[in-house]
Amino acid sequence: MITTRTIRLWYRIHKWSSLICTAFLLMACMTGLPLIFHEELGDMLDHHVAPAKMPENTAPASLDKMVDAAQRKLPALHPYSIALDDDEPRVLVIMTPSPKPAAKDFHFVSFDEHTGRMLETGQSAAGPLSWLLRLHEELFLGLGGELLMGAMALLFAIAVVSGGLVYGPFMKRLNFGTYRQAAPRRTRWFDLHNLLGIVTLVWALVMGATGVMNALSTPLFGLWRMQALPPLLAPFHGKPTPVHLRSVDASVAEVAAAMPGMKIDSILFPNPVIASPRHYVIFANGTTPITSRLSSAALIDVETGGMTLVKNLPWYLRALEVSRPLHFGDYGGLPLKILWALFDIATIAVLVSGVYLWLSKKSAFEIEMEQAVLAA
């Protein structure tokens, strides 16, 4: 039997974990709302040069030529990575001033994957959506802010679980779904908080948990680099980055042949700070909806073309990859995004009603009921 003491403890945990994270969560919910539709809004906000319509299975154009063209376009910057767009036949060559650039220093030149024609150039962290994203994930504070938001997401998850636990005692005399429209305001908000909170519980818990995962992505990838890369790179230790890099196209072809059924997703250029000083790191994804979230990686020596497969990324990076779509809601078309937005609005209502219940003076009725519940 659940004792009054236990219920009081759950209630305190619910109250304090909520109070600490509420301001951050409100910000996250409100900035998250437009970010759900970042693809649609991005297309609307940016003038977007579309790649040419080509029949499927058209051979892709040379990546090497695109890198050369990007280098000529932005001569002061260095190639950082190449990203192949999932949705459109587009290739982005990412150019940066240094090996470990700040979030605002990523520039890109986009190309038509089939014709190789240059489409547009831009800066990745410019524009209102990038601004919102940086506020949402790191409060403009870099890694420290990211970890702070991760801690707030963890508190939110604790608040959701403890909220689910105190729901029971509070609803002992109320049927599921009770919403007393004619009752005093505090009673109405109490009902609203309970109804919305319990119905959106799983969604909110998933958001909190995947939010924690996302906040940990930078340190987790760092951990992987520290654990997995040094043994692979030990033989090349101290050797400088070669001046002439071998063909990206040939390296990609090599990896594609070694990983049948996988689609090349991105290519990281030699990078002494975040990756290997003398390898391309090539990431490939599966092609089914679930495996497309799971990447494998290969290192290609930029001089000899020798390949080292890092096929199985560790479990924590796989968990991270699968958790990303569950946070963004971008894996089931526009209807799923609209549902995501509605859940998000419901969560805002839970947060606001929670603050209201804490701030507002309890009516005699509420005090009586809570005492009766807690004494039961």
Next chain:
Amino acid sequence: MSQTQLTPWQVYRWPAVLAAITVAGLLFALFGDGVWDATSWILLAIPLVVIASNMTIRKNTNIRMNHSRL
């Protein structure tokens, strides 16, 4: 307050059903496209419909509390 108390099972059965529906809805779209996505949309819409209907439809039967105390 001598009204009947609900058992934990009575309190939590509908939340449990909705939680299961939400989990299924979140996962279906992850495993496939087309029909899988559509199944997700339907499943995830159910909790939202439950909220909307409880907040708009007037019910007199759902209150076990003695209202005269208000």
